[in-house]
Amino acid sequence: MHKKIYMIIFFLIAGFCLFQFVQKNYLKQMALIDFAEISEDRWTEAKWKDEVLGYTAVEHDFFRDPNQKYIPVGYTDPAAVAVVNYSKRSELEESEWELRRLYGDGDSGRIAVFVKSDTGRELYLYVHGGADVKYLLAADVKEGEGLMYMLGDGRYSYDSALEWTTYEMQSDKNRKTMQYSLTWSENAWIYDTVYLEESAYAMEDYLNAVKAPGGNWELLDDDLYVGVNGYLADIWYTNGIQKAHMILDIWNKQYVMVEVISSDDEGK
Amino acid sequence: MDRKYWMKPVIPIRICIFILGCILVLLWLFLNDGLKRHIPSFTIPEEEWTKLDRSYEVEGEYFYNAGEWHYATEYEQLAAWAVRDYAEKNGLEQKKWFLRHMYREDGSVNAFVCSGTGRELYLLLDEENEKYLVTVDWKVDDLSDYQYSEYSRLVWYDYWEWYNLEQSGQKPEYDFVVAWREDYYENNFWQWSAHALRAYLYSVAPNNRDTWVCMQKSFYMGKNGCIGDVWYDSGKEKIHMLVNMNNKEYTILEVL
Numbered sequence: 001m002h003k004k005i006y007m008i009i010f011f012l013i014a015g016f017c018l019f020q021f022v023q024k025n026y027l028k029q030m031a032l033i034d035f036a037e038i039s040e041d042r043w044t045e046a047k048w049k050d051e052v053l054g055y056t057a058v059e060h061d062f063f064r065d066p067n068q069k070y071i072p073v074g075y076t077d078p079a080a081v082a083v084v085n086y087s088k089r090s091e092l093e094e095s096e097w098e099l100r101r102l103y104g105d106g107d108s109g110r111i112a113v114f115v116k117s118d119t120g121r122e123l124y125l126y127v128h129g130g131a132d133v134k135y136l137l138a139a140d141v142k143e144g145e146g147l148m149y150m151l152g153d154g155r156y157s158y159d160s161a162l163e164w165t166t167y168e169m170q171s172d173k174n175r176k177t178m179q180y181s182l183t184w185s186e187n188a189w190i191y192d193t194v195y196l197e198e199s200a201y202a203m204e205d206y207l208n209a210v211k212a213p214g215g216n217w218e219l220l221d222d223d224l225y226v227g228v229n230g231y232l233a234d235i236w237y238t239n240g241i242q243k244a245h246m247i248l249d250i251w252n253k254q255y256v257m258v259e260v261i262s263s264d265d266e267g268k
Numbered sequence: 269m270d271r272k273y274w275m276k277p278v279i280p281i282r283i284c285i286f287i288l289g290c291i292l293v294l295l296w297l298f299l300n301d302g303l304k305r306h307i308p309s310f311t312i313p314e315e316e317w318t319k320l321d322r323s324y325e326v327e328g329e330y331f332y333n334a335g336e337w338h339y340a341t342e343y344e345q346l347a348a349w350a351v352r353d354y355a356e357k358n359g360l361e362q363k364k365w366f367l368r369h370m371y372r373e374d375g376s377v378n379a380f381v382c383s384g385t386g387r388e389l390y391l392l393l394d395e396e397n398e399k400y401l402v403t404v405d406w407k408v409d410d411l412s413d414y415q416y417s418e419y420s421r422l423v424w425y426d427y428w429e430w431y432n433l434e435q436s437g438q439k440p441e442y443d444f445v446v447a448w449r450e451d452y453y454e455n456n457f458w459q460w461s462a463h464a465l466r467a468y469l470y471s472v473a474p475n476n477r478d479t480w481v482c483m484q485k486s487f488y489m490g491k492n493g494c495i496g497d498v499w500y501d502s503g504k505e506k507i508h509m510l511v512n513m514n515n516k517e518y519t520i521l522e523v524l
Contacts, residue, residue, distance in 0.1 A: 070457065070489050190372040192338050222371075222485035226338040 033212050033242055035260035038136065042161045046085035046133040053088040063099035063115065075104045078129030079113035086123065086137060094121050101225045101234075104129075110259075112234060114225055119143075122227045124234065124247065126258060137161040138247045138258070141229050151231040151251045158232070162247070164254040167205035171198070171253055180207045181216040182237070188221035194250060195226060199235045202248050202255035215239050238263055307473050307505050310523040312392070316421055317399040320349055331367040331381070339370050346393050347379035350400035354389065358405075363387060369488050373499060374506060374524050380488055380497070388490050390497060390510070392521060403510060403521060406492050422510075424517040425471070430463035431516050444469050446500070448482035457489070458482060461498045461511045464518035468507070478502035 049057050060073050062080035076099070083097055094117035104111035111127040124138035140147065140159045147157035149164075170178075182200040196219060203217060220236040220243070227233070231251040237244045245258045329335070330348035337344075347370060355361045363383035370379045377393040390404035404420050433440050446462040461482065469476050483499040483506075490496075494514045500507045508522040 070493070186375070187372045190339055190343050190370055190377070192340050195338065228336050230335070230338050 033207075033210050033244070033260050035210075035257070038162070038256075038258065042163075043128075043134045043136050044085070044089070044161070046081050046135060048081055048133065050085065050088070053085065055084045055088055058084055062097075064096050065099040071099075071102055074129065075102055075111050078109075078127050078133045079111050079125070081133045082113065082125050082127045082135035083115055083123060085133075086125065086135065086140070090140065092121065094119055097123075100227075103223070114227060114234065116228055120228070122229060122232075124227065124232060136258075138234075138256070139227075139232050141227060141232065149249065149252060151229060151249070156229045156231065158229075160256075162256040162258075164249065164252075164256055165205070165209075166252075166254045167202040168253045170201040170205045170208075173201075173204075178204050180204055180212070180214065182219070183216060184219035185221060188219055188224070191221070191224055191226070195224065195233050195235070195248070198250040198253070199233065199237070199246070199248055201253075202246060203237055203244065206244070206246070206255070206257050217244070307469070307476065307502075307507070307523055309505070310520055312401060312422070312521065317394065317401045318350075318353065320353055320398045320400065330365070332364045332384075333366050337367060337370065339367075343370060343372075343377065343393075343395070346377070346395055346398075346400075347381070347391065350379070350391055350393055350402075351381055351389060353400070354391075354402055354405075360387065365389075368491070371486060371488070373483075373486055373508070376508060376522055376524070378488075378497065380490060382491050386491070388492055390490065390495070403519075404490070404495055406490065406495070420519070422519040422521075424512070424515075424519045425467065426515070426517050427460070427463040427467035428516050430466050431460065434459070434463065440466075442466075442470055442474055444476060445479040446482070447479060448484060457496055457511075457513060458484075460513055460516070461496060461509075461518075463516075464509060464511045465500050465507065468509070468518065468520060478504060480507075 049055065058077060058080040060077065062084075063076060079099075079102055086092075087094060097115040097117055099113070100116050101114040102111065109129040111129055113125050113127060114122070115125075116122045120143040122139070122141040124141075126136040126138055128134050137160060141151070141156050142158070143156055145154045145157050147159045149158050149160065151157060178200070180203070182203050184196050188196055199219065207217070217237045217239045220238055223234075223236040225234040231249060233248045233250065235246050235248055241263055242260055243263050244260045246255050247258060248255045330352060331344070334344070334348075344367065347367060351365050352361075355363065355365070360383070363385065365381045365383055368380045368382055370377070372378070377395055379391045379393055380388070381391070382388045386406075386408040388404065388406040389402055390406075392401045392403055394400065402420075403422055430440065444466050446465055448458040448462065465480060469480075480500045480502050483501050486497075486499045488497040494512060496511050496513065498509055498511055500509075506522075506524045507520065508524070509518050509520050511518045
């Protein structure tokens with residue numbers, strides 16, 4: 001009799017352990033989004049000094065912002081190189097840039113930098129630091145028409161090295177009919193709700209496109225950035241397992257998924 | 269026979285009293301230790317806040333850079349309302365104010381503004397009760413461009429002792445578990461804010477053994493480069509504090 005009880009307890013414990021193992025190592029893997037990286041040819045290489053483009057090593061205080069000394073030069077320097085390199089390549093008149101937002105990850109060398117000039121020009125750049133800097137032009141926004149994409153009926157326009165995807169079909173839907181649960185905390189209400197709503201439509205479109213498994217995705221409100229233009233936003237969502245990073249154009253209702261990384265990666 | 273019956277219950281009663289005594293001692297020790305571990309919740313007293321009256325309307329574009337950060341209109345309006353009220357009461361109405369940052373954390377709404385002439389205000393806002401509190405009013409001192417003075421009605425405590433211990437390489441008698449990512453901003457700030465946190469924990473809960481993680485994404489450093497607004501989270505409680513790097517002082521704004 002006792003033997004039977006011991007056997008039952010043993011099998012129950014073994015079954016529980018097996019379930020835990022499968023859930024951790026298999027089910028979670030199943031739930032991962034297989035993200036297609038942005039192709040290398042969209043990235044631009046930038047040398048630390050480039051005589052052809054006509055710039056020497058950037059100064060540590062390159063950005064016009066008194067707070068930059070609270071950001072390590074390991075972040076600001078590659079970001080400055082990317083900004084200078086892009087400005088020179090595109091023959092921009094602007095030479096002084098205010099650092100509006102910068103975040104990065106020391107381990108992988110990923111940096112996101114958002115700058116603005118006195119003339120109202122704004123750059124959204126994703127940078128990989130290291131021995132060789134490379135960057136992805138998410139958006140170069142200027143006041144008025146003239147660049148590839150219009151914003152606000154010609155109030156602004158922007159160029160981008162990214163391939164944008166429309167989410168217009170999603171935004172016609174009612175939020176209640178959406179397939180995925182996309183939420184945000186009360187802290188996110190500090191921002192205009194248009195960014196929260198529109199980002200949810202774009203996420204819904206992306207998750208549908210990659211046939212992601214169900215589950216709740218929550219907006220990371222601390223990481224939300226909206227440029228002065230008010231149309232382009234840098235946004236992160238997480239489902240606890242992965243974090244999805246996108247840039248959103250709420251005027252043209254289009255987005256680009258920039259990266260999907262593991263949530264364990266405190267890269268953001 | 270009588271003696272036997274009389275003896276029987278005495279021993280268990282004595283044992284019971286002894287066990288009860290032990291339990292009470294252990295309970296006292298446990299509660300005492302629990303009290304020394306527990307962080308009491310804290311909010312700034314009502315009398316420190318200024319109630320906003322609706323005697324005037326604040327125009328939609330009060331800030332020089334109104335709408336630039338795309339905060340929800342009601343929050344930006346609330347900040348504008350508070351800044352204007354404070355400016356009028358303190359002879360600062362001529363200044364142009366720039367909204368530098370706003371955030372919300374667990375119902376606590378925070379705004380940071382600066383004027384073109386180096387004046388900076390840190391504000392706590394209460395949207396529900398329409399009241400505000402200026403936690404820091406920073407101005408450039410007349411004596412020199414590099415000497416600053418801050419005006420604040422809050423009580424500031426120093427963390428020199430913890431700072432000096434670190435500088436001298438000595439191990440403190442008490443220590444707390446404080447964690448932060450070192451690649452965020454200047455390392456000194458995190459170290460010093462951790463000293464401020466230790467000083468606070470030592471004063472209210474010396475036996476606290478929670479792991480306090482710095483919420484570095486909620487961090488704000490003013491243009492002054494001296495007073496940082498920082499949050500620490502233990503998973504059970506959150507501590508919101510201001511840390512002055514120059515004077516090695518801190519003040520607690522909230523324990524939630």
